[in-house]
Amino acid sequence: MNNDDVILKAERLDKSYRMGATRVEVLRGLDLTVKRGEFVAIIGASGSGKSTLLHILGALDKPDKGAVSFEGRQLGRQSGRELNRFRNKVVGFVFQFYHLLDELSVLENVFLPAMASRSILGWFGCRRRAKRRAMELLVQLGLGERVKHKPYQLSGGERQRVAIARALMNEPKLLLADEPTGNLDSATGNGILDVLEKLNKAGQTIVMVTHDNRIARRAGRIITLADGKIRT
């Protein structure tokens, strides 16, 4: 495998949590490599550490041991500000429960990552372009008529599509999706998977976590997580 093709690499990741008096080891020396343009599904039973792995890959959490490298740069060696920038520009998160801000409209939720990274003057400088991109994303995801709505006025599938649009706003190199269909019915979930497939075909690298084999089969590669390791 050419090193230039590898976008994300996790080496010997350990992660444990304290639950009451006991310590639960979630990840035990996990290794993972993701190539550019791949659509990887991580599958495993509930509590197997799938979401924990995804959070570590997206710099939302830190491993106890081991290292995560993105395009050859170790995340653990980066400053807090660099990690904030990484989360803002390089990765996009899609969560099972959408996690949209109720106080903002659909359009505002989508361009929030662009607004959050800019000074007030910088924002006024790029406001039109950012809004245009947010609108384009929403139109492409079939939400062109819902831009002024509030998240609570949308269906589950629509909310998840808004969350995907928000994740794509800053054109991240890596999209991390944590059970993106876990809260949706089958038909709506398939719609979301169609969107992810379409994004992947357009070159988007995606790492998706799921517990459902049928959903995982829509990805290009399936990785099974068991006992804190990748089962080969």
Add this chain to the structure above:
Amino acid sequence: MNNVSREAYLVTPLHASRFTLMYKLILATRYLLKRRITYFAVLAVALCVFIVVVVMTVMAGLVGDFKQKNHDFTGDCVVGSESLVGFPYYEDYVDMLEASEFVEGVSEVIRSYGLLSPQGRDLTRGVEIMGLDPARHSRATGFGDTLHHRRDDAAKAFVPSYDPNLPGCVLGIDLALQRDSNSRYAYDSSPSRIGFSISCFPLTARGALAGAGTALANTKTFYYSDHSHSGLARVDDSIIYLPFDEAQALCGMSGQTKRINAIHIKFKPDVKLKTGCEEARRLWSIFKSEKANESQAYLLNTVTVQDWKLYGRALIAAMEKEQMIMGVMFGFVGIVTVFIVLVVFYMLISHKSKDIGVLRSIGVSGFDIVELFGGFALAVGLAGSCLGVLGGWQFLLRINSIERWLFEHFEFQVWDRTMFAIGDIPSEISPRVLAVIVFSAIAACLIGALVPSWQAARLKPVETLQVNQL
């Protein structure tokens, strides 16, 4: 999907967090407008600001008014003795003062105690006697403005309009007039012919009763010529003003070596109080050394030179202390506000932990989270302060009408005018006091929001985004 072009704005570096304001402004405003619980925080701040604005304005007005009335009554400076015996040779010192460049008016005053008996009534009461020259005293103090009938011609204060040949006296308003059912004075259109027998106990220069062995008291009848309304309850209820020469004779101070009790001085407008008093002290020192060999020079040792604040300190200090206690009490109200804001923010941030997780996942820093909720607290403080100030201002505009209405319908009066010498309740808002209150309210909100905001900033996004946290 990726035919959406990569826009130039994407290569803009992530700015230092302190400049990323826009989303904080939007979110802070939305939290303020959309969350009902914040209305309670705004209301709590507004109520506290309202109460403090009203109470502080009224208190500051009362204290300021009281000080001004004391200043008007006293003049700028008093050279005097606490002793009823008084001090002699004052004419030379008065000449020195009048020749100086810093003095505008000087008034010699006799102060003593006596008995007052209205003619035809079987009533005798103790009064304080002030003997003065009304024209000179009006130049040195605000005495002329306190008169009712002779306000425009204070020199004739002791000339009864019904018979100019009779010796007149000016009574403190509470000695002269009755109050109506609304506690307002029932003014007379012209002074009635009422005689008052005044008895005084003259003292020798050594402080003994001058009339011992003979008639103990000097008694003379004076006729009501006017009344004086200084606005100071203690003064208006107990002082009778007599012509200087008459009072001096009554008090036994008009012998070969004449004596007085005090000299009231008014400085020229461009002379500072401290400078004027120092100059008066310097002249007194010269005067005292010049008179050191005189037979009654020992009486000069009892004389002090005091500015009006020091002279009235017993009353003014009590009032200021009361104001300070009120300030402390409302400081506690401020602490309660901080606590209310803290509780509201704690509840709000607990409900907003998901938002914090989302914001962290899109690259917002912990410091940004503190700023976001700090901005929210600022918005709460500003909104509450504006409402409180507006409410307080409107209430103060109507405070006297409200009090009148309460009195007319329920006979309730905030300050019984027979006990408190105030006309209207002070309602003039001081911009300085207002600025301090608003600043304190906003600071209280920021302090109240600090701990919850700091806790929010320390939340791990992973924990807030977990399914079981929803």
